[in-house]
Amino acid sequence: MSKQKKMKIGTMLNGSGQNISSWRHPRAVADGSINIDHYQQLAQKAEQGKLDFLFIADGLYITEQTRPNLLNRFEPVTLITALARETSHIGVVATLSTSYSEPYTVARQFASVDHLSGGRAGWNVVTSPLEKSAANYNKGAHPEHDLRYKMAKEYLQVTRGLWDSWEEDSFIRNKQTGEFFNKEKLHKLNHKGEFYSVEGPLNIGRPPQGYPLLFQAGSSEAGRNFAAAEADAVFTRHLTLKEAKHFYQDVKRRAEKEGRDPDTVLIFPSISTFVGATKEEAEAKFKEVSELVDEQAALDYLGRYFDHHDFSQYPLDGPFPDVGDLGRNGFQATSDRIKQIAKKEHLTLRELAFRITTPKDENIFIGTPEEVADLMERWFIEGAADGFVLGNQILPEGLNDFVDLIVPVLQERGLFKREYEAITLRGHFGLSKPKNQFVNTKSKL
Incomplete structure (x- = not known):
């Protein structure tokens, strides 16, 4: 008998919550986006629920009209580094822009987090949608939409090459002979492309996962093509089950055309859940949040x-x-x-x-634990999702409710794991470790 497929679940950690006025909620942590104790408690609660990953979003431009949670918040890579040290199994995913960062620095940052966490790092690769981000960086005008994805493709080619700088057993550290590393197992990248010129090698060993797990969030034509070719996981948002199923099938089909196994490109729609002992209680929670705006x-x-x-x-x-x-x-x-x-x-x-x-679309799941689990099961079974990213409208309440009330129902139905079955984020997703592209080649430093 074949093993039942289980959904993967991650959660957004966005200060006081996903709702734009969440900080006003009586049970929210108003300074949540800059409160490390709050984040640590959320991370540990998510790990208690056996969730697969924590997800930190980001943006590079603000105005006085920007939603409060985004005005004053931690830098994502710094934050996941701190959270990795407070957890032991859950993956830690940070958003970082390819349009406003350098490949060498980013490769080094994520390799470091992967080592620090024992193989639990993930990178949400974005190209920065806010056009005025350019005003904060000395790089001229904001690149055009499709050009940003073209640049990102080469960017990932560079970062993967840098992560492969060292073979797994490069560092000998033989005190008697004085041999610290095997020179035959160090590889210089020497990349000269259309957008980037990077020599290498990287000054940190190959990440435990080979490459940190790559998320992508973008549903445009260029975004879908990029996801199909490059991403391990796709974070998306759809208002209806029909739209979600269409997107799921479309990206899987594009991945297959790229020569990839579509089962290795996992699709994660964003959902929000409001749960109560009765449907009426859950509806009251939704109403309470909507009236904040x-x-x-x-x-x-x-x-x-x-x-x-x-x-x-x-x-x-x-x-x-x-x-x-x-x-x-x-x-x-x-x-x-x-x-x-x-x-x-x-x-x-x-x-x-x-x-x-304050939407109330089909991706807003409202009801008893059983009713919310029914909706998640339907999206999962009908081919709209390999898993979900929780967009908790209010924190910590939303995450606490999900872990305490919904997770047990999903576990009872065999849809979600009762214990962690792997130690790396790739392991949680059932993905293999990528091979080093320089192994068995003649290109040596």
């Missing part, structure tokens, strides 16, 4: 997807205004989806702002 906060949040456009200048009870190509060089898939929602549902600007900030 005021009109200006909703408009500011909407503007973020359109290059921080000021929507307060338009009639709130009029139709969604024509904003041209705003957002197309940033959150392309999301800004397109928002326009489609406005048109399809005939929403006013006010209605659209609240629709986006």
